[in-house]
Amino acid sequence: MTTVGIIGASGYTGGELLRLLLPRDDIEIVQATSRRYMGEPLVMVHPNLRGIAGELRFSSDEKVEKCDVLFTCLPHGSTMTRMDDLMTSADHVVDLSADFRLQDPDLYSKWYGTPHSAARLLPKFAYGLPELHRDDIKELGNASGVGCVATSVNLPLYPFREFAEKVVADVKIGSSAAGNSPSDSSHHPERKGVIRPYAPAGHRHQAEVIQECGMDVMLTAHAVEMVRGISTTLHLQLKRPLEEKECWSILRKCYGDEPFIRIVKSKKGLYRYPEPKILEGTNYCDIGFELDRDHNRLVLFCAIDNLVKGAAGSAVQCMNIMLGLPETKGLEFPGLHPA
Amino acid sequence: MTTVGIIGASGYTGGELLRLLLPRDDIEIVQATSRRYMGEPLVMVHPNLRGIAGELRFSSDEKVEKCDVLFTCLPHGSTMTRMDDLMTSADHVVDLSADFRLQDPDLYSKWYGTPHSAARLLPKFAYGLPELHRDDIKELGNASGVGCVATSVNLPLYPFREFAEKVVADVKIGSSAAGNSPSDSSHHPERKGVIRPYAPAGHRHQAEVIQECGMDVMLTAHAVEMVRGISTTLHLQLKRPLEEKECWSILRKCYGDEPFIRIVKSKKGLYRYPEPKILEGTNYCDIGFELDRDHNRLVLFCAIDNLVKGAAGSAVQCMNIMLGLPETKGLEFPGLHPA
Amino acid sequence: MTTVGIIGASGYTGGELLRLLLPRDDIEIVQATSRRYMGEPLVMVHPNLRGIAGELRFSSDEKVEKCDVLFTCLPHGSTMTRMDDLMTSADHVVDLSADFRLQDPDLYSKWYGTPHSAARLLPKFAYGLPELHRDDIKELGNASGVGCVATSVNLPLYPFREFAEKVVADVKIGSSAAGNSPSDSSHHPERKGVIRPYAPAGHRHQAEVIQECGMDVMLTAHAVEMVRGISTTLHLQLKRPLEEKECWSILRKCYGDEPFIRIVKSKKGLYRYPEPKILEGTNYCDIGFELDRDHNRLVLFCAIDNLVKGAAGSAVQCMNIMLGLPETKGLEFPGLHPA
C-alpha cells in the first residue's frame, strides 16, 4: 500500500488526483489539504467523489503527514519556498505548480519575471512528461508537473522539431485551465460561447517548449467554449518537403510504444483528427497531421484534457513510474462518446 | 426629444436599456451612472454598444440630472430609500428593482423579510407589465419593473387563472438573471451545462403572481445552460375540462391585440412551442399550450428573454406608454434564427 | 471468461455497452453487429474505443454467435420478431429495446399502438431495473432494458408512491436520447441551446411508471442543451404532510444499500441537488428532495445519464446479477468534475 498526500487538494488538479487515486486499492490517501475548506468533506468541493471519498475531509497544510508520494498543487511561486521542507515528508514529490518545470533558473526568471528562490533544488526534479523523461523521472524520484498548453505543443512538435523552420501554435483552451476561482472573465454570461484571444504572444508555457523541443514557437492562445480540453493546431513551415508516409514513420518511431499517445488520422468517420471532447477524463494525447504541399506546411493537431494529460494524469503516470508500477495503472478510463 | 437618465447603468438591465434607447432619434441619454465604472466609457462594460455609444462614459450617481424619464436599476432594497429624491429629478420613473412591484406593503414584508421603507410611495407606481396595466401605467406615469420569472408565469397564467385548480410552475432560466457579479455559482466550469435546482420552493417572484393572478402557484426554478432566456412550463390542474378551441379563444380574447404576445402552437416545423433561444434580444412573450385530457391537465409553455420582456424591454414599453408613443417603438428586433 | 454478443452495436447504447465491457478481463466480446457499418472497425463509429477496441470490427447480424450473454439493441418493434431465435444463441438475453419492458401485452398495445407479436415470451423477461427487480432478474436470467425517462421517474417516485395524490413529472433530456440518426430536429444549429417541449403529454415511458409504481403521472418532456443526461423534477401533491426526517428515512429504507443510488441534498456547496452533468458516464442515479410546506408539495429531483443508468449501465448491472458477480463490476467510473 502506497501512502499519498495531496497539498492543495481543493483545486481542479487536486480534485483530479483524488478522482484518479481514491478508487485504487494500492493507494491510501493519508492527507488532502485545503486552507479554504479545512474541515469540510471532500465531496462538498468535488461532488463527483460522492461514491468514492467516503467521509474524507480536507485538513490543514500546516502539518504535512509523512507519506510515500506527495503531490503539491499550490499556486505558482509559493511551492518553491516550502519545497525543502515538503521534501522531508515524502520519498517522492510531484509538484504540479510551474516552480520546478524549468531546469535553468535563468529561463525561469526570464519568463516568470522573478528569480527562482530554490534553484539548488531544480536538479532534483525531472520534467514530468513521461514520454520524454521516463528515465529521469524514475531515477530522480521527483518530478515537476507539466504546463497544459506546453504539453499540447511539445508532444506533437517533438518528433518534428528538426524538420521545422518556423512554428505557429494556435491554441484553443477550456475554462478549467484558469482554475476554480471566480473572476469577471470566468463569469458564465461573459465566458460562455467565446473564442477569446487571451495570450496573443508571450505565453509562459513557451518556455517549456524551448526547454523540451529546443526551439521557440509563435504561440497564440484562445479561450473557447469548453470546460476541459485543449486543441492545439501547429503550423510548421518545413525545412524540406515531407511525405505522408514519412510523417507516419516519424510519429510511430517516436511514440509507437507509448500507451497514452494515439495517432489519429482517418479517411472515414467523423472523428478524423484529434478532438478534445472525446478525451475528457482520459490521459490520452491524440496527435494528427495533414500535409499542405502547396505551402510546404505540415499541420499538426493535438488534443488533450488539460486537467489529465496536461496535469494530474501525467503526474499519476510519473508516480507509477517512480513506484515501478505499470504506467497505465489507474489511468484506464477510455473517454465518452457521444459527449 | 425625450431626455432619459439611467441610474445603475453598468449592469445587464442597464446595458439593455442603453441598447434599446441609444439608437433612437427621439431619445437623448443624459446620464448613465455606475459607481464601479465611473469615468469609464460605456463600451468597456457593454461591448455591443461600440457602434452606437460613441464617447459616452459612466457618471456618478451622486448628482442625478434632470430628465423626462428616469430608469433606476439599483439593487433590491436600495432604491426605496432614495426614491423620494429620485422622483424630483424626472417626470417619470421606471424602477427595475423589486422595490415597487408589490403594491401591498404587507405582501412585500412577507416575501422580502423586511418592512418597506417607502410604503407611501407605492400607490404612485403601476406594476410595469403593459399587458395587464396599460391604463395605470399611463395614468400614474411611474412604473415598477417586473420580475422576470414572475412575468413568465403571469402572462400565460392570467387568461386561465379562473380555470385552474392548482398550478405547478417549472421554470428554467439562464445565467444572466443572476446579474453581472461573479460568484462561485456563476464560475464557468461550474455553471456550464447545468440543470441546477436553485429555488425548489418559495421563490420571491411568487408574490407577483399572487398579486397579478390572484392565486398562488407551486414554483420550482432551475438554472440551465443559457445566458438569456426563461422557459416556463405551467401544469394546470383544471377545474373543468377545456377544449383546444376554447383555449385558443381564451388566449386570443386576452392577447389578440397585444403586439408582443404570440401564441405559438404548430403542427409542423421544429419550433412548435415557445422557445427562448429565438427570442434573445426581443420583447416577445411566446405562449403555447397542450391539453392532457387523460389527466384534465392544461400544459402552458412560456418563453421570454429575461433581460428584455422580463426587464428592460417591458420598461421601455412602459416609457412608450407614458409618453404616448407607439408601444413597439425601439422594440422591433425580431430575433435571430438560427442561433 | 464470459462471452458476450451485442446485436446492434453501432448505436449509442451499443457503444456504451462496448465501453463498459471491453476493458473487463472477465468478459470476451465475441460479436458486435451493425448492418450499416458491417466490416468497419468499431472505432470508426465509437472513437472513444480507440485505446481498447483493438482491431475489432462490426459483423453482420445474420449469423448470431453463441455466447453466454446477448445484448440486443435493435429498434423498438423489431426485436420481438426475432427474440425466439435470439434466445437460442445465449444463456441470457438483455434486450435494450422497449419490446420486453411491459409485462402486460395489453399495456403494450395501448401505449405502442400495435399488438405485441411475442407476448408469450414476456414472462421470461424481468424488468431490467435492478433496484426494483433484483431477484426476478437473477431468477429469470433474461431482462428487458429500461426506458431512460421512465427510470428518472420510477426511481425517485417508487419510495413515495403511496404518499402521492398526484404527480407532475417535468423532464429535461439530452440529445443522445434520440439516437444517432441525423434529423432536422437534431441538426446542430436548430438543436443547440433549446428548451424544446417535445412530449407535452402522453410520453410512452409513462407506461413503465404505471407498471412499476402502480400510478400514472402527468409527464411533460423537454429537449435541453445536453448530449447525455436527464434531469427530472417530480412535483408530488401529498396525501398528508411529510417531514424532512421522514423523507430521509423513507429514502434510506428503500435505497440505503443500493450501490448506485445516492441521496443528494446538501446545505453547502454548489451541487446541493442532483445534477446530470457530473453523472456523465456513470451508473449513478442521484435523488434529492425539498418540501414545500405551504402547498403540501414534495419536490423530488432525479438525475441520471440516459445512456448508462437509463440504458447500458443498468443492462450491465443486470448481467452482473445474472452471472452472480458483484453488481458494480465494470461500473465504477465516478464521473468528472468540473465538466
Add this chain to the structure above:
Amino acid sequence: MTTVGIIGASGYTGGELLRLLLPRDDIEIVQATSRRYMGEPLVMVHPNLRGIAGELRFSSDEKVEKCDVLFTCLPHGSTMTRMDDLMTSADHVVDLSADFRLQDPDLYSKWYGTPHSAARLLPKFAYGLPELHRDDIKELGNASGVGCVATSVNLPLYPFREFAEKVVADVKIGSSAAGNSPSDSSHHPERKGVIRPYAPAGHRHQAEVIQECGMDVMLTAHAVEMVRGISTTLHLQLKRPLEEKECWSILRKCYGDEPFIRIVKSKKGLYRYPEPKILEGTNYCDIGFELDRDHNRLVLFCAIDNLVKGAAGSAVQCMNIMLGLPETKGLEFPGLHPA
C-alpha cells in the same frame, strides 16, 4: 418602394435576407421561393419572422417575378446555369452562391474542379465586398456574395497585405456555415462541443483571398461550438518590423470611414479583441491585432457573423449601394451583450 425577390429563401442566408428586409418600409418582398417548402408559410422554417412575415408563403422558383433586386441563394454550381435567365427578371442581382465570386474563370475551375459554364457573365458581377469594391458594385449593378471564411481573412489582411511575408490563417467557425441540411457531422450529439479540424488545407475560400489580397495564405479551418460566427486568427510573418502606432495608422487609413468595420483593441475590460459572440445578427467586422516582437509576427484577429457580414448582410449592403441608399440602412442592429 423597391421590389425584392429571393430565390432559395428557405436556407439560412435566405432567412437572414428576410429578417433584414421584411421590417423595412422601403422594401417589398414580392417573392420568396423554396422547392422543399413551396406553399408553406415562411415562419414554419424561419420562426423568428413570426412577428414580421405575416401570411407570406414560399412560392415555386419556376416562375421568377419581376423585381428591382433579386437575391439568389441557390447551391453552388446551380446558379450559373440559370443566371442568364434570372438577370432578365431584375435590374440588380446579388448572388450569394460561390458562382460569381471569382472573376477569373481559370481560378474558378482550379478551385472548384469544373469549368465555369457562364464565364461571359462574370464581368457583369462585382465581388460583393463593399469595403473593397464599393464603386464596382455601384457601377455594375450586380454583385456576387462573399465567402464567409474568405471575408474573415480578406478584411483584416487587406491593409497589411504588402507587409506580410507569409500568412497562417487559423479559422474557427460555427455550425450554421454548413447550411440547414442535417448530416452525420451536424448531428447534435456529434457536433456539440467540438473543435474539429475540417479543412486542414486547401479550403476553397482561399481563392477569394488570392483574388482580393493578391497573395495566398496557409489556411486551416476548425468547426467549433457556435451556431453563428467566425473567429479568424492571422499570423503574419512580417517583411519588416512594424510598430503598434503604425498598425493603428494602417488600419485607420484603410477603414477609418467604414461603417461596419471596428478596430477592437483594448487594455481594459473583458472584450479586448474581436469576438464573434457579441456580433451575432450584426453586420460588423471587428478587427484587432497584437505585435509579437520576438518573432517579427503580427497577429490579426477578426470576428464576423458568417450569415450577416459573411453573407446576407454584405449582400444587403451591396443592394443599398446599388440603390443609392445609406449603406447602413436596415443593418443597424448593434448586437447583444451578454449573450
